[in-house]
Each structure stands twice: as C-alpha cells, then as structure tokens.
Amino acid sequence: MKAAVYTRTGDPGVLELADQPIPEPEAGEVLVRMAFAGVNPTDVKSRSGDGSPPPYGWQIPGQDGAGVIEATGHGVDSTLVGERVWVWEAAGTRPWGTAAEYTLVPSRQIVLLGPAPFEVGAVLGIPFLTAHRCLTVGEMVPRHLDLGSLADHVVLVQGGAGAVGNAAIQLARWAEATVIATVSSSEKAQLAAAAGASHVINYRQQDVVAEVKKIAPHGVDTIVEVAGDQNAPIDAQVIGHGGVVSVYSYRGDGELSLPGTRFMSPNARWQFVSVFQVPATAKAQAVQDVATAATQGGVRVGADAGLPLHFYPLAEAADAHAAVEASAVGKVLISTSQEEPAP
Numbered sequence: 001m002k003a004a005v006y007t008r009t010g011d012p013g014v015l016e017l018a019d020q021p022i023p024e025p026e027a028g029e030v031l032v033r034m035a036f037a038g039v040n041p042t043d044v045k046s047r048s049g050d051g052s053p054p055p056y057g058w059q060i061p062g063q064d065g066a067g068v069i070e071a072t073g074h075g076v077d078s079t080l081v082g083e084r085v086w087v088w089e090a091a092g093t094r095p096w097g098t099a100a101e102y103t104l105v106p107s108r109q110i111v112l113l114g115p116a117p118f119e120v121g122a123v124l125g126i127p128f129l130t131a132h133r134c135l136t137v138g139e140m141v142p143r144h145l146d147l148g149s150l151a152d153h154v155v156l157v158q159g160g161a162g163a164v165g166n167a168a169i170q171l172a173r174w175a176e177a178t179v180i181a182t183v184s185s186s187e188k189a190q191l192a193a194a195a196g197a198s199h200v201i202n203y204r205q206q207d208v209v210a211e212v213k214k215i216a217p218h219g220v221d222t223i224v225e226v227a228g229d230q231n232a233p234i235d236a237q238v239i240g241h242g243g244v245v246s247v248y249s250y251r252g253d254g255e256l257s258l259p260g261t262r263f264m265s266p267n268a269r270w271q272f273v274s275v276f277q278v279p280a281t282a283k284a285q286a287v288q289d290v291a292t293a294a295t296q297g298g299v300r301v302g303a304d305a306g307l308p309l310h311f312y313p314l315a316e317a318a319d320a321h322a323a324v325e326a327s328a329v330g331k332v333l334i335s336t337s338q339e340e341p342a343p
Contacts, residue, residue, distance in 0.1 A: 003100030004317035004334070007058050009049025012318040012325070015061070023096070023104050025073035030080065030107050032087060034336035036122035037098035038064035039320050040163070042276075046091070047321060056095040061317070062334070063089050065098030066113060066121025076107045085110040086121030086294075088129060088287065092276060099317050099334050111287055114295045119309060123163070123301055123331050124290055130248050130275045131167035132286035134224040135175075137271045138244030141222060143282070145289040147296070150177035154216045156238065157181045159226030160192035160200065163331055164248060166307045168224040169195040171290070174298030180215055182208055188329070195306030212238040219243060219266065227251035228270075236262035248273040307331050 001022045006014040025031045043061045046054075066086045072078050087105050091097035096104040113121045132145060135155065142149045155172045159165045160181025172179045173196035181197035183189045189200045201211045212220065219240025225231060228247035235245045236259045243266060250256075258270065278286070293299050301307050308330030312320035314337075323332050 001101040002314055003060050004314060005058055005060055006047055006054065008051050008053055009047060010051055012321040014047065015318040015321060017315045022102050025071050025104055027074040028076060028107055029073040029104050030069050030076055030110055031071040032067045032085065032103050032105055032110065033070045034065050034067040034098055034101060034103055035118035036066055037062040037334040037336055038122045038125060039324050039332040039334060040064065040126045041324060042126060044321055044324050059091065059095050060097035060100050060103065061091060062098030063091050064122060064125030065090065066118040070102065084113040086113050086124050088125040099314065099336065101336055111291045116294050119301050119333065120294055120299055122333050123307065124294060124299065126275055127163040127167040128171065128290045129286045130164050130273060131171050131224065132289055133273050133275065133278050133282065134168060134246035134248055135172055135222060137246055137273065138222055138269060140242040144285055145171060145175045146292065147174065148176050150175035153177045153221040155179050155222045155224065156212060156220045157224045158231050160195065160197055161188035161329060162226060165224065165226060166195045169197050170299055171293060174293050180212055180220065191306040194304055208234050209237045216240065222246065229256050232256065232258055239263065239266055239268045241266045244269040244271055246271050246273050301331065309333055311335055
C-alpha cells in the first residue's frame, strides 16, 4: 500500500510517499481502506520540529478521515466489514494515521457514516468534536446536542470562516440556536452565511460589540473563541448571565489579560478547549451527537456550506500540509486512493 510517511520532524518536505505492507488488525482493531484523510493544524504541528524522529521512528500523519472497513481483529464484530465509517484521532498516540491507502484504528474510534459522502466523514473529527465541546461546556447549556437543544440560546462564533468556526455554526444551527459570526472580509462573510449563521459581522468594518448588542441586548450564551488573547475585551462586553467563553485557539503569544469585573458580574466562565484532553464521557457524547448531525443532514461540505474543499492526491501530501500552514480557507483533504473504496 501507499502511505505518506515521515521519519524525522521538520517542514512539509519530510513527508514522503512510501510503500508499506497492508497491516493486519490485532485484537480490538479494524483495518480501514481510506477514501479521504483530513488535514488539521494539529497534524502540521505534530510533523513540525527540529529533525528528531517521531515517537515510533516513523509516522503516517492524519487524525481524521473516512473509508470502508476492510477487516476486523479479534473481539470486533466481523459484520462491520464493508461498512462506511469516519475515523477520529487515528494518529493521536499511534503511528497509523489516515494519510494512507489503509490504516489501523481502534474500533472505538470508528463511527458509522451511513449514506453521507466520504468527504463529509473526513471533516468531522477534530473540527466538529472541538466545536461540540465549545458549544456544550458552559454551565447554562445542554451537554447533549440535538434538534432544538439550543433553540433558546444565542451563540457568537468568533472567526466563522475557519474549520472549527464553520463546524460550530453548522452544529449550533442544527440545534436551532441563533448564531452570530464574526469574519474579516466580505468573502468570509459569504462563507459564514452559507454555513448557516443568522447574523454576520465584519469586524474590520463594524463595531462588534455594538452589533452584537443589537441582536442580543442581554448578552450571548456561548462564545466560540478563535483568538482568546485578542478578543477578551470584546467577549467581556457581550457575554450574558452564566455565559461561557470557549477558547480553542490563540492568535498571539498566548498571554491573556481578562477584565475580571466584567466577567464576575454575570457569573461568566472562561473554558479552554483541547479536543485531545476532553473527558471520555464528553468525548463519547460529542462523537454520538456529531454522528447524528451528519446522518440527519446537519453537516454539509463545499463552498455552498461555507467550507470549500481543497483536494490533494496522496503523492502530494506535503503540499496539502503546506496549504494548511498557509491558512487555506476551508478544509484540506488528501485523496488516499485513485478511486473511492466500494462497500
């Protein structure tokens, strides 16, 4: 089989197309013939480095992806063979990532995809699980998302054109929240609106605080925050009683200064979110809810869903990583086979 592999950390050029034997699934594992692998900033960060080898001496990158189960190991239901699935955190603590024609995954980290396109499955992992955590971690919000579960909530998505921002908009709208998104350009405004944002604010041209207060005079319930260090003063002025600022990213050096009295009065919460450290019960709920959203048509991909897709063949995995490093707008996918695997 072909796989993108690196044996030392560094720039995207360390990724090479290699021939490897198709692995055999061991107990508790499944072998998945991949259709698409998603590329996330965390994949780039894991590959980057000083030239030292990865923990296992070699690494196939890729946490997310979608494909078809080819074989199962001992203890895994053999009737799963042929099922279309999506994969999450494949390369979290293992050398078998998704940027390959085949990969090995613990059975608990595959989810039935149903009739949804493989491209949808390949985007669901890190962005949507992160977004789910951001939307459910507050004191005044439900831990479980479903149709109508956020019907009386207002969600502010700071950075609505990014992958996590898009996921947060789509999940929140599926749960029937009122969604406000901020963006930096008219082009990104179109993407946020296509994702389903109820209101879009261009923060380069509009006063975010003033515009948000027009929409939610009593404040917003949840802020999905892409730049916690930069946006804290804005968040402090628009958060509602018992609201939460869910911070999943920084833009600067990571130093954070909070106007404490503004958050103290409404009993607001700051919550930092790293998808890899989410408690097991919350992660399981997120996987279940995201899967439900996907099967119910609550997740879409492509420019008309606010998430342009950028495809790269497996042989150009280095270029796919470079595109993510260059902050490509939308989602970068690696086509892991010349033809989609058939169930």
